[in-house]
Amino acid sequence: MGKTLFEKIWESHIVVEKQNDPSLIYIDRHLVHEVTSPQAFEGLRMNNRKVRRPDLTIATMDHNVPTTDRSLPILDQTSSVQIQTLEKNCKEFGIKLFDINSPNQGIVHVIGPQLGITLPGTTIVCGDSHTSTHGAFGALALGIGTSDVEHVLASQTIWLEKPKPFEIRVEGKRKNPHAVTAKDIILSIIKNIGTGGGTGTVVEYRGDGITDLSMEQRMTICNMSIEAGARAGLIAPDEKTFDYLRGRKYTPKNYESLVDFWKDHLKTDSDAKFEKQFTLHIDDIAPQVSWGTNPGMTSDVTESIPSPDEFSKGDSNQKKGAEKALDYMALKPGTAIEDIKIDRVFIGSCTNARLEDLIEASKVIKGQKISPNVQAMVVPGSHMVKKQAEEMGLDKIFINANFEWREAGCSMCLGMNPDILSPGERCASTSNRNFEGRQGTGGRTHLVSPVMAAAAAIKGHFVDVRKMDLS
């Protein structure tokens, strides 16, 4: 019987295999950031251990860095200590660090691919659940906890139970690909399979609706695999993948011979079997807006807020969850989504802060001003994205529309730095999680695509971006 892409990568990385027990899997690339690493380095020190492969380990600071003027000192003392701790640890253990002033600094899942560190067929880990992003390149990319970060630093391996392969097919053609985006595809998938729908699996996204996407759009899809509970998500590499990585700063010297090997090996065999299957037809899907407190609580922009009964389809626990979510979000069933007014707009995060995202959003706002009731910001995913956008004059489009144009980092996706919502504020956000308090205690998050966020900024409420001129 044939094998899936995931199984091929898995099998080529087994160091130790035991029946009915976890396998020891080799890790090709380890990405490190300031929040989930200090305790791991401390563990190494306490046990007098070294980093086994500093040459396979890369660090940056993204989660709690300020996005304002970088020449000023960091006012938050605990953030400052965490950032200095990473600097100290990288120096002590010989790890390459892209620090706050490096031209390569940025959100770890944005810089990995941009620098050619992310490669097809590899295993990649990071102490961050959105590591699944790198799966867009045909890598097995897993988010891990801090103990596993320590384990990988010490041994370059992790113990893993083999997840099950899950095929998600995306079929058809979007009628307006500028208005209905990769974000709407992945939110539609999560809405259908639920936030636990992918638990214990590695998703392979397939079909013409996926191969049609650019690499940056594929990253948006794979990024949110974790929001469906999947261990990882991946897409078989093709010419778009190989072209994207060619000539990047850390692309290997023997790249072309690797490409030849990948072309032959990195695909699911036609007779391979998946243990789970789901198909989404995208011909008629609408832009999506989340209304609740998990990414599965999402509707078409043309719809109204569902009643908890309607949403839960008879499951009493889900019903309770929806009631609580609507209470937290201060929303009533039957309210048209387009009637929901917003206070803030955040365009950023490892889901949607790449150059293409900013280009698409800028088309919506070009020559317009945001609503006087809205405060809006753009936080590019990396310093490199910011620079490229500035070279194209995108910063001016945003600034002229009264957006704030910030330095790179995770920012208000999780609000560990000063970029947070105040209690009760409602935000159209291009990030990945609408959990209670995620963007600030008491803050209310609606997940949308960059063009939907931009349109909401102009109008002051959600609007179907298909109605706007995006030429």
Add this chain to the structure above:
Amino acid sequence: MEPFKSVSSIVTPLDKVNVDTDQIVPKQFLKLVQKSGFGKFLFFNWRFDENENKKSDFILNDPKYKNSQILVTGDNFGCGSSREHAVSALLDYGFSVIIAPSFADIFLSNCFKNGILPITLDQQLVEKLQQENGAINVDLENQIIKTPSEEISFGIDSYKKKILLEGLDDIAQTFQYEDKILEFEKESKLPSVL
């Protein structure tokens, strides 16, 4: 890590599904660089109001559950962020067993690394345990939960059971395979990053 001992206590029923790690430990507490002391931040926004007074309607604030070591909760517990601080907070607060119909994968893995035993049981059994008023006993050695009225068996793989029961340092365990790791590295065609 401390070896996992058999646990006897009343259960704390947390009747919620999809409890994410942002709720278990909100982000403002992730800036600490040490591993201990996270218990006071557990479910912070559910336990405390804006003036940091205890909210009387949240179950953990009911004095009855003060010494409970067993949390019994809903589907997909621990979803979202990979933050291991969530597990540290549960452990530091006093929970060493969590029972649910399902867990998020990364959270589950983090539990075993810290000496918390997560047990997956059918929805009906979970709901029954949530109604249990008396103390129950969780015996990992024999993989049995004893309630005043019945015995419920549960599954766990042998590697994780051994790690928990013996409180093993799993990096030290992995080092026993160092020759295999070296062998793998010799055959790998993939170049270094830098």
